[in-house]
Every structure is written in structure tokens, then in C-alpha cells.
Amino acid sequence: MSVQVGERAMPGTEEARTPLVRLRGVKKYFPITRGIIFQRRIGNVHAVDGVDLDIYPGETLGLVGETGCGKSTLARVIMRLYDPTEGTIEFEGRDITRLKGRELRELRRHMQMIFQDPFASLNPRRTVGSIISEPFRLHKTVPRDRIKAEVQQLMELVGLNPEHYNRYPHEFSGGQRQRIGVARALALRPKLIVCDEPVSALDVSIQAQILNLLEDLQEEFNLTYLFIAHDLSVVKHVSDRVAVMYLGKIVEMAPGGTLYRNPKHPYTGALLSAVPIPDPRLAAHKKRIILEGDVPSPIDPPSGCRFHPRCPSAQFPICSEVEPTLEPMRPGQVVACHFPLPDRAVIDEGAEEATPSAGPSAG
Amino acid sequence: MADEGIAGSVAAPGGGDRPSTIVGRSPWQIFWMRFRRDRVALGAGVFLVLLAALAITAPLIARDLVHHDPNALFRDTLNEIGLPKVGPSAEFWFGVDTSGRDVFVRTIYGARTSLLVALLSTGFAVVLGILLGSLAGYLGGWVDTVISRAIDLTLSLPVLLFSIGIAAACSIKAEGCLGGLIQPGISLVTAIIALFTWPYIGRIVRGQVLTIRNKEFIEAARAMGASTGRILLRDVLPNLAAPIIVYGTLIIPSNILFEAALSFLGVGIPPTTPSWGRMISDAARGQLYTVAWWMLFFPGMALVLTTLAFNLVGDGLRDALDPRTQVTG
Structure with a gap:
């Protein structure tokens, strides 16, 4: 199994290359209406709420997050299956946000999608x-x-x-x-393939086969993947960079290895701490960060930092009032948090080389 | 994937489309296997085929076998006060009616009217229902609102009252209504029945389209750049075939009864055209059936058996097309 994750991606060279896909301030709200004949809008589901994202040619960008955080909606906005409420989408430097009819159909040749449910x-x-x-x-x-x-x-x-x-x-x-x-x-x-949880409906043994197939095809056809999953070990296996989404926003983005070794956002830390580690020696050094409560409703998301009601390191009032922006932490790593985690907050020891490159899934 | 190896070695070289050792069955082949096992539905289907054959050959039977025209009046079969005195006999198989006409010949001619009107009106209703139902379900928004309210409105109308009204309005002038498109007679009755039955199909189609619309294969088609029309035609419609066939078949018997009811009330079909509904109405007038039971019995039985047969076939189709029901045996 050919697995090299992480650092083969672009240290510092990101800005120099033109992204294949460039999202700026993309929002997608779904209206909630009431009434039979005259429909009144009584609210919005903030499925995707202001996402900036660059996907570079030839890379695999992993996108992780809990169910309902807006990953799939974001994928469909990029695919132009949904029209974004706000923001711009560029593909190879060309604004495709409002393309229609013929031009849109022409564009579809260059971006395709693999779906989650192989039965539906x-x-x-x-x-x-x-x-x-x-x-x-x-x-x-x-x-x-x-x-x-x-x-x-x-x-x-x-x-x-x-x-x-x-x-x-x-x-x-x-x-x-x-x-x-x-x-x-x-x-x-196509140039871009959006994979919307392509293996989450499959048996673990089959997952590996499909992931390897995708990897081989990427090499052969120079494909760019946006790879969505909620299984961190799957994303780790395939991604050059990983973006973490929470309630419609990207809270952290970093090259795979960096993210797994040094998560900065408490939410990323919590997600990583929930991944089982197949090495008991290493697992003993893992700190569990257990989140309280459920994901808040995207209809009325929390003020300030969206994660503050569940965040173990939240400090008030700043976290509930000021919305953090994505700030660079180290090369390639950006995080939206007022109080980022210290280095090695989740796994303590021997992290450099011992981070297990555990098969397709640790499940 | 063990079977792939076997299949690969068996298939002839170069023949990529040759069936492999395990023959793939299309959904329709599976349907036919299941339907064939349902003896009752199969029997009902055979009855309907025979009835259709009888209806199609009715003029030949009347001319060459029975030698009675459907409107020929045999005055000598009536008694002095004009009541039919000849019941089922060698000459008149189903007896004669109050005008001295052959009930058998009129019954098989009535099958022509009933089947023609029922099939035509069901056909129009299905086409209209698919068109409007799938548009409402797929497009949603105001299109859905308008079509769905139209369905509700049509279903809430008092059907018989409106039918009589429309029939009367369209029969005033000989050229009919809608600029001569709908003439009094069979086309008028067909139009009325289709008008009042399409909402049933439309509603079912809309519901089915709503569930199919959100399937990922529709998104896949859109992501590939397929147009709305193409998606509806190639991805949505084939998945609707099963419910449409089932409900279409189940609407036919109710449309037969609808036509009979209209004829019974003397609306639509001209009196000279034999129709089961009108024959029953003739028999019921002045309680004639107390003297001439055959006038009620034969068209009545024809109506009951035909309705029953269509219902049984419809049930059989539903069982065979719905993968959730298990046909045993």
C-alpha cells in the first residue's frame, strides 16, 4: 500500500500556484418556509456560512466534520448543484458562481462527483x-x-x-x-473529482480497495480530489491537506501530518482524540477530549465562535462575542480560534515518526 | 468476484456483449417471473384478453354468427303491451329487451364502448397525470403549488353533477365544444372521465417524483450536465413505470363504472350506441327486470366481471412490481 501522507505537500509554495478551485465567502442558506399558498420565510438553515477555500491542482484536500456540519452542501455548491447564497466560486481562475445553461453544462465536463451511497x-x-x-x-x-x-x-x-x-x-x-x-x-x-464520503457506506476491507483505486487514478490522470469524510483515519490516508468544518465554517486547515500531530483548534483536538489508535503503547499517551452536548442548530448558530458552547478551553466573554478568523499558525496551517491548543495536546510522545500510518481505517 | 473469472474464461473472444455464465435479469424479466406465478391475476388477464377479442370481433359475430344487428328490432318477440317475452334461448342467447333488440349482441357491442371509453380516458388521464405530476414534483415551488391546488380542486368537485353539466353544455350544439375538438358522444364522455381521473395519477406521480428527485443518481445526472427534460425522461420516468402501470390498471375499472354511470343517467353516449350502463338503466326503468331479468343480469354481470378482472390484474401487477411483497410458491 503506497501511503505517503502529509509533508510532500507544498511548504510555503501555496501562494505561488493558482488554485484549481477558489472559494471566497461562500454561503449557502436553505430557507425554512411556512404556509401553503403564500410561503413566508421564517428562518434559514446556515448550512455553509462563509467559507474561503483553495484547492490546488493535483492535490487531495480532505474535508472532515460531523454529520450536518455542511460538508456535503459545500461539495454541492462547488459542483454548482446548489446555487450559493453569497460568495464567489472560481474554477481555473474563472468565476463560475452564476454560470447558466450551456456554459454551465460545458463546465460540468471538468468537475465530477462520486457519491456516498453506491445504492442510491x-x-x-x-x-x-x-x-x-x-x-x-x-x-x-x-x-x-x-x-x-x-x-x-x-x-x-x-x-x-x-x-x-x-x-x-x-x-x-x-x-x-x-x-x-x-x-x-x-x-x-475531469480535472476535479469531488468525493462525497465515497467509502463510508462500504465494508472496511472494501474501503481500502476503493481508496487505492482513487489513489492510482489520481496518479494516472493527474486528478484533483476534494475528499469529504467524517472518518479521520480515512481522510488521513488520502489527503495532502485537511480542512476541518464545524457548523458551516472551516475552523482549521493544515497539511495532513501537521494537523494530526499538532491540532490547534480544540474541535480538531476533540475529533482526533476520538480516533482509536491501534498501537496500545501510543494510545496510552493519548488524552481524550470529550465534548459535551450536541451540535447546535444551524438555524440559529451560536454567537462569536460557533464552538464556544462545547469548547473545553473557551474563555468568556471573548469567545461568545468575537468571531475568530482563520489565522496562520505555522507554514500551511490556519486556525480560527482565540485560544489555540498547545503543541502535542492530543498525543504526547514520539509523535514525529510514530504517528501510525494505520491502513485504510482504524475502525 | 469469483464469478468474474469464470465468466471471463467462458465468454468468446472479442464478444464483449456476450452473456456470461450467470445471466443478468432485467427488472422486467423479474417482474414477469413473479407475475406468472399469480394464477388469479393471470386468469383475470386471460378473461380480459378474451373480452377484448369479443369486443373487437363484435360486428363479425353479430353479422355472421348471430345474424342480429345491435339495433335491429324484433317486434314479434314482444308481447301485446310491449314487454319482452323471449328470454335466453337458441335464437336470442341473452334474450331481448323492451324494443325487441338482441341483448347478447348489445352486450358484446357494449364491451366495445366500455373498453374504448375506459382505455382512452385512462390513457389521457395517465398522460396528463404524468406530465403535471412530474412537473409539480420535480420543479417544486410555485409550479407545484399551482398544480397541487388544481388537483385538490378537481378532487373536491361533485363529479356527477359537473359531468352532467359539462355534457349538457357540450351537447347543445352539434359541433360540440373546444372548437369541435370534443364532439358529443364517445369523445365527450372520454374527456369528462379523463378530466376527473387525472388527479389521482398526478398525485401519485408527484409523490413518487418527490422521493426520486432527491436520490443521488438524479444529482449525478445533473452533475454530468443532463437537462431537466432528459432527467425526467430517462432517469425519473423509468422509475415511475411500476406505480403508473399499477394505478393505471386500477383506474380502468373505476372508469368503466364511471362511463356506465354516465350512460345510466343518459348523459353523453347517444341512445343508439350500445352501452352497459344504458342497458342497465333501461332494465331498471319501471322495474322491468322483474319481468325480464335477463335485461339486467347480462350487462350487469359483464360489468361486474370486467371490473373485477381489471382489479385482480391490477393487484397482481402491484404484487409483482413491488419488491417488498413476497410471492411464494
């Missing part, structure tokens, strides 16, 4: 061949008589038997179905 993401009434060839028929990148050969080549590439061209999704296992999803996303040779 494939139309049960269509054959595998028809599912994978749909992008070709929509964008006419391949002449009609070449489509089938092209699809079968794709199937082979992702580890499916090309003989199964005429089968239906229900005849495949979860892992195979996810491979179909990967083949479909790959068909147009």
Missing part, C-alpha cells in the same frame, strides 16, 4: 453500460460507435469485468457499485 447513486432501471456511457452521450466527446469500447475500457480501468456491460446495478456488490460510480465520474477525464 446508480439508477436501478439502467444497465451499467448505459450509466457509464451517459456522460459520453451528453457531451459527445466520443463518437457514437466508439462509446461501447470506451466504456468497457473504463470498466477495466476501475477493476470491473467489461463483460458485465449489460447488467443492472442490483447485480453488483457495494464495492463494485462504487467502482461503477468512479468509472462514471472518470468518463469525461
Whole structure:
């Protein structure tokens, strides 16, 4: 298993390169309405609430956070499946925030998505061949008589038997179905693939296969991934940089190794402390940071720092009144916290090399 | 993935689309396997096929087998006060009615009217229901509001009252209404029935589209750049086939009864066109069935059996198409 996480990413060179995707102040609010004929807006769900994010060509950016923190919404805003309420999205330096019709369809060739649920993401009434060839028929990148050969080549590439061209999704296992999803996303040779929890619905043994497939494809086709997950060990395995999201905001972002060794945001610390460590010697040195209470409602998020009601190191009144901004901590690491954690707050000892590169998942 | 190795070695070289050792079954093949096991539904289906054959060949049967025209009057079969005195017999299989017409011939001709009106009106209702229901469900917003309120409004109308009213309004002039598009007669009855039954389909389609719309494969299609029309046609509609077929089949019998009710009330279909509803109404007038039971019995039985058969087939289709029901045996 070829795993090099972390520091191969760009120390200090970030600013020099143009990002493939650039988000500035992106917000997505979902209205809550009441009334049958005349709908009144009585509130908003602040799913994504002011996100700045750069994704550089060729990298894998991990995005982690609890269920309901807005990860998937952010992914769909980038994919232009949802229109952002505010903010701008740039793709290769071009503003795509308000693209419509033809131009938007043209753009779709360059960004594709792999979905979480391999059962819901494939139309049960269509054959595998028809599912994978749909992008070709929509964008006419391949002449009609070449489509089938092209699809079968794709199937082979992702580890499916090309003989199964005429089968239906229900005849495949979860892992195979996810491979179909990967083949479909790959068909147009996109530059960006947004992976929305692509392995969280799969068995652990299958997760590794899919993650390795994604890694191989990245090398072969020079892909850029936005990799969303709630499983930190999965994200660690694949990501160059990791962004941590809480209640619609990014609270910390750092190269993978840095983040895992020295989380600065108390929320990141709490998430990391919850990851089981398969090495008992190391696990003994781990401090558990246990969060109290539930995630607050995104309809009426807390004032100041959104994490303050659950934060073990919150100090009042500053945390409940002043909203922290993302500040650089060390090369490549930014954190939005008034009182960042000290170094090695979660794992104490031998962190440098002993941080276990634990398989696909420690679960 | 053990089967892949086997399949790969068995398949002929170069034949990528050859079926492998394990034959994939399409959803429709699975449906047919399940439906075939349901004997009752299968029997009802056979009955309907026979009925349709009888209806289609009715003119031939009347001319060559029975030698009675549906509107031929056999005065000698009536007694001195004009009541039919000939019941089921070798000459008149189902007896004669008060005008001395052959009830058998009129019953098989009535099947033509009933099936034609029911199938046509159900067809229009299904098309209208799919169109409006899927638009409402997929687009949401004000489109949904308008269509959903229209459905509620239509369902809240007193159906018979409005049917009689519309039929009367459209029968005043010979050219009918909507600029001659709807003529008095079968097209008028069909239009009225379709108007009052599309909301049932529309509502079901809307609900189904609402659940399918949020499936990830729809998002996948949008992410690939498919247009709304293409998504509705290629991704949404095929997944609606099962409920539409089931409810369409279940609406047919109620539309047969609807047509019979309209004919019973003397609305729509001209008196010379044989129709089960009108035959029953003729039999009921002045309690004629107390003297000539066959006038009520045969069209009544035809109506009951046809309605029952469509319902049984509909139930069978639902069981076979719904993966949650288990067909045993």
C-alpha cells in the first residue's frame, strides 16, 4: 500500500500556484418556509456560512466534520448543484458562481462527483453500460460507435469485468457499485473529482480497495480530489491537506501530518482524540477530549465562535462575542480560534515518526 | 468476484456483449417471473384478453354468427303491451329487451364502448397525470403549488353533477365544444372521465417524483450536465413505470363504472350506441327486470366481471412490481 501522507505537500509554495478551485465567502442558506399558498420565510438553515477555500491542482484536500456540519452542501455548491447564497466560486481562475445553461453544462465536463451511497447513486432501471456511457452521450466527446469500447475500457480501468456491460446495478456488490460510480465520474477525464464520503457506506476491507483505486487514478490522470469524510483515519490516508468544518465554517486547515500531530483548534483536538489508535503503547499517551452536548442548530448558530458552547478551553466573554478568523499558525496551517491548543495536546510522545500510518481505517 | 473469472474464461473472444455464465435479469424479466406465478391475476388477464377479442370481433359475430344487428328490432318477440317475452334461448342467447333488440349482441357491442371509453380516458388521464405530476414534483415551488391546488380542486368537485353539466353544455350544439375538438358522444364522455381521473395519477406521480428527485443518481445526472427534460425522461420516468402501470390498471375499472354511470343517467353516449350502463338503466326503468331479468343480469354481470378482472390484474401487477411483497410458491 503506497501511503505517503502529509509533508510532500507544498511548504510555503501555496501562494505561488493558482488554485484549481477558489472559494471566497461562500454561503449557502436553505430557507425554512411556512404556509401553503403564500410561503413566508421564517428562518434559514446556515448550512455553509462563509467559507474561503483553495484547492490546488493535483492535490487531495480532505474535508472532515460531523454529520450536518455542511460538508456535503459545500461539495454541492462547488459542483454548482446548489446555487450559493453569497460568495464567489472560481474554477481555473474563472468565476463560475452564476454560470447558466450551456456554459454551465460545458463546465460540468471538468468537475465530477462520486457519491456516498453506491445504492442510491446508480439508477436501478439502467444497465451499467448505459450509466457509464451517459456522460459520453451528453457531451459527445466520443463518437457514437466508439462509446461501447470506451466504456468497457473504463470498466477495466476501475477493476470491473467489461463483460458485465449489460447488467443492472442490483447485480453488483457495494464495492463494485462504487467502482461503477468512479468509472462514471472518470468518463469525461475531469480535472476535479469531488468525493462525497465515497467509502463510508462500504465494508472496511472494501474501503481500502476503493481508496487505492482513487489513489492510482489520481496518479494516472493527474486528478484533483476534494475528499469529504467524517472518518479521520480515512481522510488521513488520502489527503495532502485537511480542512476541518464545524457548523458551516472551516475552523482549521493544515497539511495532513501537521494537523494530526499538532491540532490547534480544540474541535480538531476533540475529533482526533476520538480516533482509536491501534498501537496500545501510543494510545496510552493519548488524552481524550470529550465534548459535551450536541451540535447546535444551524438555524440559529451560536454567537462569536460557533464552538464556544462545547469548547473545553473557551474563555468568556471573548469567545461568545468575537468571531475568530482563520489565522496562520505555522507554514500551511490556519486556525480560527482565540485560544489555540498547545503543541502535542492530543498525543504526547514520539509523535514525529510514530504517528501510525494505520491502513485504510482504524475502525 | 469469483464469478468474474469464470465468466471471463467462458465468454468468446472479442464478444464483449456476450452473456456470461450467470445471466443478468432485467427488472422486467423479474417482474414477469413473479407475475406468472399469480394464477388469479393471470386468469383475470386471460378473461380480459378474451373480452377484448369479443369486443373487437363484435360486428363479425353479430353479422355472421348471430345474424342480429345491435339495433335491429324484433317486434314479434314482444308481447301485446310491449314487454319482452323471449328470454335466453337458441335464437336470442341473452334474450331481448323492451324494443325487441338482441341483448347478447348489445352486450358484446357494449364491451366495445366500455373498453374504448375506459382505455382512452385512462390513457389521457395517465398522460396528463404524468406530465403535471412530474412537473409539480420535480420543479417544486410555485409550479407545484399551482398544480397541487388544481388537483385538490378537481378532487373536491361533485363529479356527477359537473359531468352532467359539462355534457349538457357540450351537447347543445352539434359541433360540440373546444372548437369541435370534443364532439358529443364517445369523445365527450372520454374527456369528462379523463378530466376527473387525472388527479389521482398526478398525485401519485408527484409523490413518487418527490422521493426520486432527491436520490443521488438524479444529482449525478445533473452533475454530468443532463437537462431537466432528459432527467425526467430517462432517469425519473423509468422509475415511475411500476406505480403508473399499477394505478393505471386500477383506474380502468373505476372508469368503466364511471362511463356506465354516465350512460345510466343518459348523459353523453347517444341512445343508439350500445352501452352497459344504458342497458342497465333501461332494465331498471319501471322495474322491468322483474319481468325480464335477463335485461339486467347480462350487462350487469359483464360489468361486474370486467371490473373485477381489471382489479385482480391490477393487484397482481402491484404484487409483482413491488419488491417488498413476497410471492411464494
